[in-house]
Every structure is written in structure tokens, then in C-alpha cells.
């Protein structure tokens with residue numbers, strides 16, 4: 231399919247997190263707290279406590295940034311321990327939030343909120359994507375743990391309803407079929423009748439959600455985008471999430487990415503391909519540069535697909551390494567490059583040569 235999907239994944243942490251690097255955490259607030267956010271009183275646990283900002287993990291898995299100096303925050307310390315909401319509690323909270331036009335379909339790992347009477351295809355898609363993700367990662371030695379929260383997917387009746395919700399959450403994106411947002415820990419998409427067309431995008435976003443909920447990525451530090459988006463792209467083809475098939479490698483190929491690579495980086499543009507890999511190892515700028523975005527996603531796919539298929543040990547090592555970095559710390563260019571070379575065992579130039587050879591073999 232040649233259509234150009236606009237890519238935008240909301241994986242960056244709350245913008246305020248970056249200040250943590252330059253500010254001393256006061257640690258004044260700890261343990262279970264009550265606070266007001268999104269118009270209601272909630273409970274959660276502070277992850278970082280600064281004079282002007284506390285980052286809180288809510289019982290529903292949301293990450294909130296609250297200002298303890300504002301009276302409307304209604305901050306209060308409570309006795310007792312932090313406990314994530316149970317699936318039953320979360321389900322009734324979702325019912326209250328979305329009202330009687332929606333139903334909440336529960337599966338083993340998900341609570342899927344959808345307009346009434348839309349059957350079970352969404353629940354099946356999410357559940358199959360997640361199980362396929364866990365199997366794929368486990369097989370390659372990536373550390374996968376049981377998530378702490380039931381995963382929530384919201385299926386809006388149409389794109390307008392979805393964009394209304396984005397507006398409420400101050401999410402500024404357009405022309406997407408769905409997103410995963412790190413702050414809400416939700417996948418949001420819409421059901422306007424082109425299920426097979428949006429399925430690839432939904433599998434991409436669902437892979438982000440699975441990764442952040444199983445500890446394959448950390449929600450509290452910044453993972454290089456070639457890794458997070460490479461994972462998203464990896465899971466777009468249905469064959470990647472289908473555990474029961476003895477699928478051939480060619481079925482796991484992300485055709486859209488491969489087509490983009492072949493037209494953007496023909497043989498005579500080898501130097502540009504090398505440069506893209508070199509740039510993406512140490513920074514995320516290519517993903518923010520509109521004319522380069524499609525290339526960025528495609529090169530990220532090539533890098534992760536090569537590792538997953540040809541060097542699964544290093545594939546696991548780079549994921550396990552980035553997932554366990556210290557939370558709330560910046561990940562500088564030199565450190566990213568040094569980590570890459572140490573974990574993968576070669577420099578960008580050698581890596582790029584191998585990826586190119588692998589792509590030629592597909």
C-alpha cells in the first residue's frame with residue numbers, strides 16, 4: 231500500500247521531566263498521596279518530588295505532573311501503600327468516564343473501551359498483538375515482565391471523537407489512525423469502517439504499549455527513538471505477531487519501510503544511508519524533521535529488523551540495557567554512541583554495512 235501515513239508517536243516523557251537533570255529532587259513528598267488532576271481527586275505515588283513539580287504515577291497507570299504550590303492541586307499525604315487499581319476498579323472508572331454509549335470489553339490483558347455493539351475484533355487484535363509481542367521478545371532473550379496495570383485501549387466511533395479526546399489531553403497531532411500516549415498509558419484509535427487499513431498502525435501503537443508495560447522500555451527514562459520506533463515498525467506486519475505460523479522472514483518484512491528505503495537510499499546514496507544510521511544512534515533529530523520522518527522510521531525499522539533476525543543476542547542486549555538505565559536522566563549523544571558500540575560490538579560504519587547487505591538479501 232503506497233499511502234503515506236503520517237507518523238507521530240507520543241513516546242517522549244512529560245516535557246517537564248527534562249528539568250530534573252538540572253534540579254535537585256527535594257524528596258519532601260513520598261508514599262501514598264491524594265491530589266486533584268483532570269478535574270477529580272485521585273491517588274498515586276510520587277516518582278520525583280521537586281519544589282515546583284511532582285511527577286506522580288496514578289493508581290490507573292497515568293503519569294501526572296502536578297504543582298504542589300497551587301491550591302487547586304489539593305495535595306495531601308495519606309497512610310497506606312500504593313496499589314495499582316484492579317481490573318474491576320479500573321473497569322468501573324472507565325465506565326464512568328465514557329458513559330453509556332460505550333462498553334468495556336475485558337480480555338486477559340486489556341480493557342477495551344469501544345462504542346456499543348462493535349463485536350470482539352478490536353479485543354482480539356489487541357490481545358493477539360500483545361501475546362505475539364511477548365512471545366517474540368521472550369524467544370530472543372529480551373526481559374519481559376508482567377505489567378502492573380491492565381492495559382487500556384480506547385476505540386472512538388470516528389476520527390472526530392478521537393481528536394476531541396486528544397484536544398482534552400492537550401495532544402497536538404493530526405492525520406493519524408491511532409496513538410499510544412506514554413502519559414495516559416493508553417492506545418487510542420477509532421473505528422470508522424476501514425479496519426484492515428488501520429490494523430497495521432494499531433499493531434505499531436499496540437507494540438509501544440506492550441513494550442512500555444512489560445519493561446521492554448522504561449516509561450521513566452528516554453529510550454533512543456530508533457529503538458522504540460524500530461520496535462513499532464517491526465510489529466506492523468501481521469506475521470510478526472502471529473505465534474502459530476511458521477512464517478517466513480519475507481512475511482515479517484515491513485514492506486512499506488522497505489519500499490521507502492529502496493527509493494530513498496539506492497546504491498549511489500550509500501553515504502546518506504550511513505549518515506542516517508550514524509545520526510540516529512546518537513540523536514533523535516531525524517524524527518522531528520518533517521521531510522525526513524518517513525526515512526527515519528524506515529531506517530529505524532531496518533536497524534531493529536536486522537538485529538532481530540541476524541543478531542538476536544545484541545537485539546536483546548540493547549533493549550535490556552536501555553530499559554534499565556537510571557530513571558529521569560538525560561541520555562547524551564556520546565553516551566548513546568558509546569553504549570551502542572559496547573553493546574552491539576561494532577561502530578556505526580560497520581553496522582551500516584551489515585544492515586545494507588541484509589536489506590539487499592530481502
Ligand SMILES: [Zn+2]
Pocket residue numbers: 238239434435438458459462
Ligand atoms: Zn511509534
